[in-house]
Amino acid sequence: MNIGAAAAASGVAAKMIRHYEAIGLLPRAPRRSNDYRDYGERDVHELRFIKRARRLGFSMHEIGALLMLWRDRARPSREVRHIAEAHVDDLERRIADMQAMAKTLRQLMHKCHGDDRPDCPILDDLATGEDGVSGAQA
Template identity: 60%
Template sequence: MNIGGAANASGVSAKMIRHYEEIGLIPPAARTDAGYRLYSERDVHLLRFIRQSRMLGFSMKQIAALIGLWLDQSRPSSKVKQLAQQHIRDLNEKIIELQAMKSTLERLANNCHGDARPECPILDGLAQQQVPPFA
């Protein structure tokens, strides 16, 4: 199938398919005599794997490692689990950071009158060297 068909079948845009090929995440596509890319069902399966991995927030480097493990039939599942557990730890750290950002922004917004006055604690807080820590 052509790149449009592969994009529709995998849920990955044609632009991202070309990008994945360019960065070496997927192998170069077969080409027709006219130079059009051709994709097999196996290629589409790999693109779906990448899409699912991205939806779970894995980085490109992690996805490359997962693809390598996925294609290695002699892999120990412990390596896959180790990668997933590290990603869980990374997500937990990000959740803590996002919660802190949300709390700080809520505090700034709650201190703003939101009326016709020019004074704005939100802008004042953002203009500081460091945004005051959340309460």
């Protein structure tokens, strides 16, 4: 099937399929005599795999490692689990960071009158450069 058909079958945009090929996440599809890319069912399955992994928040690097493990039927599942555990740890850290940011913003909003006065604790806090959010990164 051509790239349009592969995109429709997998739910992945043709532009992203080209990108995945360019970064080596997906092998470059062979070309037909008319120079169109030729994709098979396995390619579509891998595209669905990538799409699902992206929806779960895995990085491209992690997806590449997971794809390699998926392609290797003799893989040890502990390697897959290790990638998933590291990803969950990262997600939990990011969630904690976002919760701390939301808490700080709620506190600042509580201090802001939100009326016609020009003074604003939110802008004052942003201007001071003080980071009251523990673990948050710029």
